[in-house]
Amino acid sequence: MSETEGFIHYSRSLFDIVETEKITDAYNAIYTCKKCGSTYDYGWSDFSISVDRAFLKPRQILVPQIGANPIDPIPFVVGLFGHRLPDRNLFEKIGLEQYAKYLVELKNKQ
Numbered sequence: 001m002s003e004t005e006g007f008i009h010y011s012r013s014l015f016d017i018v019e020t021e022k023i024t025d026a027y028n029a030i031y032t033c034k035k036c037g038s039t040y041d042y043g044w045s046d047f048s049i050s051v052d053r054a055f056l057k058p059r060q061i062l063v064p065q066i067g068a069n070p071i072d073p074i075p076f077v078v079g080l081f082g083h084r085l086p087d088r089n090l091f092e093k094i095g096l097e098q099y100a101k102y103l104v105e106l107k108n109k110q
C-alpha cells in the first residue's frame with residue numbers, strides 16, 4: 001500500500017461517501033467531509049494484478065488552507081511504485097518521523 005492508498009483508506013470514516021458513475025475503469029465516488037462539507041472526487045482502478053491506484057482530488061474546499069506549502073523534492077516513505085515512475089530527482093525518501101512532522105506542518109508557525 002502506498003502513502004496515497006493508506007491515507008485514503010484510513011480517512012474513510014471522516015467522509016460521507018456517495019458512489020458515482022464510473023470515470024476511471026473501476027470505481028468512483030464523491031467524498032464529502034463530515035466536519036466542513038468540502039468535497040473530493042475519489043477514483044480507484046485495478047491497473048494490473050500487482051498495481052492498483054487510487055486518488056482523492058479536491059472538488060470544492062470550504063475551509064482556509066492552514067497547512068504549510070509542499071516542499072521540493074517531494075518527500076515520501078513507502079511509495080513510489082508502478083510501471084512508469086516520474087523522474088526520481090523529483091522525490092526524496094525520508095524517515096517516517098520526519099515525514100509525519102512534514103504532514104502536519106502549519107503555514108504560520110507561532
Ligand SMILES: [Zn+2]
Pocket residue numbers: 033034035036037038063
Ligand atoms: Zn473538512
